[in-house]
Structures are given as C-alpha cells and as structure tokens.
Amino acid sequence: NAGVTQTPKFQVLKTGQSMTLQCAQDMNHEYMSWYRQDPGMGLRLIHYSVGAGITDQGEVPNGYNVSRSTTEDFPLRLLSAAPSQTSVYFCATQQGTTIYFGEGSWLTVV
Amino acid sequence: RKEVEQDPGPFNVPEGATVAFNCTYSNSASQSFFWYRQDCRKEPKLLMSVYSSGNEDGRFTAQLNRASQYISLLIRDSKLSDSATYLCVPFSDNYGQNFVFGPGTRLSVLP
Numbered sequence: 001n002a003g004v005t006q007t008p009k010f011q012v013l014k015t016g017q018s019m020t021l022q023c024a025q026d027m028n029h030e031y032m033s034w035y036r037q038d039p040g041m042g043l044r045l046i047h048y049s050v051g052a053g054i055t056d057q058g059e060v061p062n063g064y065n066v067s068r069s070t071t072e073d074f075p076l077r078l079l080s081a082a083p084s085q086t087s088v089y090f091c092a093t094q095q096g097t098t099i100y101f102g103e104g105s106w107l108t109v110v
Numbered sequence: 111r112k113e114v115e116q117d118p119g120p121f122n123v124p125e126g127a128t129v130a131f132n133c134t135y136s137n138s139a140s141q142s143f144f145w146y147r148q149d150c151r152k153e154p155k156l157l158m159s160v161y162s163s164g165n166e167d168g169r170f171t172a173q174l175n176r177a178s179q180y181i182s183l184l185i186r187d188s189k190l191s192d193s194a195t196y197l198c199v200p201f202s203d204n205y206g207q208n209f210v211f212g213p214g215t216r217l218s219v220l221p
Contacts, residue, residue, distance in 0.1 A: 040215050042211035042212050
C-alpha cells in the first residue's frame with residue numbers, strides 16, 4: 001500500500017552539484033507532478049506529466065529537469081544546485097480532483 | 111494580486127475555542143475548492159471539499175461565496191490535535207496546473 005514514494009527524504013548538496021530526486025507510484029495514475037514548498041509560500045508547481053513520454057513546465061521550472069519513461073516513475077533532476085533551491089519537494093499523483101502526495105524530500109544546498 | 115491569499119497567522123487559541131480562517135482566490139474559473147491540512151514537516155492531506163451550499167464535517171464547516179471569491183473554514187471545539195497549517199486550494203479544469211495552493215494559515219491550539 002505504498003502510494004507515492006519519494007527518495008531521499010533528506011539531502012545536503014554543495015552548490016553546483018547535481019542530483020536526482022526519485023518518485024515512484026503504484027496507483028497507475030497518469031498525472032504526476034513535482035512541487036516545491038518554501039516558508040510563507042504555497043506549494044509551487046515545478047514540472048508535471050500527463051502520461052508516460054509527456055512532460056511540461058509548471059510555474060517554477062528553471063534549474064530542474066524531469067523525464068517520464070514509465071507510468072510509475074517521475075524523477076526530478078537538479079542540474080547545478082543553487083542555494084535558492086533549498087526547499088521541501090513533494091511529488092504527487094492526481095486522479096480527478098484527488099491529489100496524492102509523497103512524504104516530501106528536504107533538500108539543503110550549501 | 112496573488113492567486114490565493116490567506117492570513118498566515120499564527121492563530122493561537124485555547125482548547126475548546128471556535129476559530130475561523132478566510133481565503134480569497136482570484137481565478138473566477140475555479141470550479142472546486144478544498145481545504146488541506148499540513149502538519150509540521152509532513153505532506154498536505156485533504157481535510158474537506160467545499161461545496162457551493164456550504165458543508166459540515168463534524169467540527170469543521172466550510173463555506174463558499176463564489177460572487178466574492180471567498181472561502182472559509184470554521185473549526186468548533188478546537189482540539190490540541192487540530193494544531194497544523196490549513197491550506198486553501200482552488201481547483202480548475204485547466205490542462206496542466208489544476209490545483210493552486212494557498213500559503214496556509216497556521217493554527218496552534220493551546221492547553
């Protein structure tokens with residue numbers, strides 16, 4: 001009964017390093033998305049995918065890449081980490097008006 | 111104007127108190143509305159949907175005023191376990207970004 005699984009839960013990166021946040025779901029939902037959440041701000045959409053092979057930019061896509069080779073997986077790649085990318089990242093799936101979040105990944109860039 | 115505005119709080123209330131949160135949204139095309147609850151360092155979880163006629167779920171009452179683009183959440187008989195951040199979330203049937211999350215209102219219920 002996993003739902004949406006994100007890894008890692010915590011990560012510290014140095015400026016300029018790259019890394020990938022993993023997201024996997026077992027609900028066979030077509031729609032998946034990545035959000036970031038910063039203090040005093042709502043969750044902001046980074047990238048989303050409406051199905052395997054299809055990705056699109058959200059509100060704050062700069063500095064991030066995604067791919068969707070399978071329905072199950074939707075990794076988020078930070079190309080060259082910057083301190084401004086210190087945040088909490090949530091992966092989510094959606095079916096209709098129901099959204100299912102992963103438990104979050106806490107990323108600190110120093 | 112931000113798409114979704116909420117009073118950030120914190121609202122510090124004693125146990126048993128009644129507290130109300132307000133939310134305004136700018137997208138008149140929003141079709142559905144939700145309140146999510148987020149505990150510290152956790153993912154948001156659906157608290158309740160907001161129906162146009164207003165709806166109640168136990169101690170929680172949600173109201174919607176489409177003309178004023180305003181949503182409210184009332185919590186009666188507050189419990190310590192109600193301490194959390196409450197996110198107002200309008201939904202529209204757009205391709206891509208359907209949900210727009212408000213910044214949240216923080217509630218602390220004190221013993």
